[in-house]
Amino acid sequence: MPTLNPILKTGNLTAEAQDNQMEEKRTLTIAYLAGIFDGEGSVYINKTSSPHSLKLWERKTPNYALNCGVTNSYRGVLEIFQKLFGGSIYDRKSHQVYDYRIDRIMAKEMLKNLLPYLVIKKEQARIAIEFQETLFATSKEVSEEKLEYRDSVYFKIKSLNGSYYHQQRLSDRTTVES
Secondary structure (H helix, E strand, O other): OOOOOHHHHHOOOOHHHHHHHHHHHHHHHHHHHHHHHHHHEEEEEEEEOOHHHHHHOOOOOOEEEEEEEEEEOOHHHHHHHHHHHOOEEEEEOOOOEEEEEEEHHHHHHHHHHHHHHOOOOHHHHHHHHHHHOOOOOOOOOOOHHHHHHHHHHHHHHHHHOOHHHHHHHHHHHOOOOO
16 A cells, blocks of 8 residues: 555654744844844954053954844844844843943954845945954954955944944835835
């Protein structure tokens, strides 16, 4: 007697169908998180160059670090970010909101996953990914050329985070028909 398709016989999905379903769910979750990140997230580069921190870390040149964050009043959505990408969640009790923070390589990997679905922060993400790929933690001294590049990206990200830039990006992508 011929066997029935396992989906019909047991009511369960085959392993391949389950894998496809899980991948589709992951894709939808990442697209959803990209929307949250576009509206509530931030991409920034920290630059540490105080004499105290240079001495503490035995460096002669500034230290740069890619950072990303999302602030939201619903902790659950930040837990999804944390589960998928790592990072930390902080409770700002005085404001009844939560902060999700991720940095360096983990931030780069998160941005790489979100990038295809980003609209407002697509340019910041692209630049930040490229920037993080140029950093090497092993060097205490950095060439003048690399310092100039890092400073230029630092200021580029700062300028892209301005509200005018975001308004312009939205108006470029939004058309209202009468």
